[in-house]
Amino acid sequence: MISIRQLARIAKVSPGVISRVLNEDPTLSVSDSTRKRVLALIKQYNYQPTKHQGKKWINSLCVITTLTEAEEVNDAYFRLIFQGVSEAAQETDFKIKTIYRLQEKPKMNDIPKYAGLILIGAIDNQVVQSFRDQNEHLVLIDNQVNTLVANRVDPDVSGMAKTAFQRFMDQGIKEFGFIGGRLSSVGVQGQVSHPEKEDRLDTFQQLSEAEAGVTLHTKIGEWSPQFGYDSATALIQEHPQIQAFVAASDPIALGVLRALHDSKVSVPNQVQVIGFDDLNYSKFLIPRLSTFRIPTKEIGSEAVRILVHELTSDNSNIRQVQLSGKLIERETTI
DSSP, X not given: OOOHHHHHHHHTSOHHHHHHHHTXXXXXXOOHHHHHHHHHHHHHXXXXXXXXXXXXXXXXXXXXXXXXXXXXXXXXXXXXXXXXXXXXXXXXXXXXXXXXXXXXXXXXXXXXXXXXXXXXXXXXXXXXXXXXXXXXXXXXXXXXXXOSOOEEEEEOHHHHHHHHHHHHHHTTOOEEEXXXXXXXXXXXXXXXXXXXXXXXXXXXXXXXXXXXXXXXXXXXXXXXXXXXXXXXXXXXXXXXXXXEEEESSHHHHHHHHHHHHHTTOOTTTXXXXXXXXXXXXXXXXXXXXXXXXXXXXXXXXXXXXXXXXXXXXXXXXXXXXXXXXXXXXXXXXX
16 A cells, blocks of 8 residues: 555655545645645545554654653753753644653553654664654654664764864874763663664774874763863873863763863863753863854754644655754863
């Protein structure tokens, strides 16, 4: 039987248009000729929605996230992404009806009924595909482990890593450390795994291997100041010639700065430090933290725009967007 995406390609519209024509959505803004063409093709190819679909909630979106509510409250990065999703949805005819948190092992029997899905966090291919089998309208946000072709929005952390590396090379820094956090990938049954994947680390390793005389030291663990402190302390003791640290988040960078202070290492004269996120407190630290400002809310907003565009327009192209960050230079770099 023909799928909704195959039919959409033939009709030269998005799968969302097919779905909304079927559901007689009065808010769908397409021409009468397009609507008639879609209906004719539905009849010609005898397209039938899968039995579990039933009547869709044509203006409802579902958010599926890897984070628990407590984790989201304590994680400023993902909290701001969700804020961007929520604010962007309020500006459209679509509303967020449900939030499913995978770690809570929810019963998600209504996935086919939503107009579209917004998947936040590291969700592996098998799990993403299981959702797509039930609802073809989805967008991924900040998913470093997924390799399926799908609508997605990600921060360009690899590009930011290249910026930091080039800065080090321009200053003659030949030995530096990267301290990052483990990804947490959550399955449909709520099980948590920690895949060996970090785009910044991959970029730093590739660049360091290609540049003669450059040495990279790494620690990967928790996304916390304590882990930053312990890791920086250990690396300074093991490799006292380190000239710079890159921390994968500002909380990790906070621990790095304290470790350098306790080790009587001058920042930035002896060791420079760069963080990621540009959280509000970064500019109040002593010294004030140089960090990459990531357009976090815009990541969530852009994901909603991509999904709504698919649901309301004739364009069925997959859209994959990477948003660049900017290094905010303060007192921990020269």
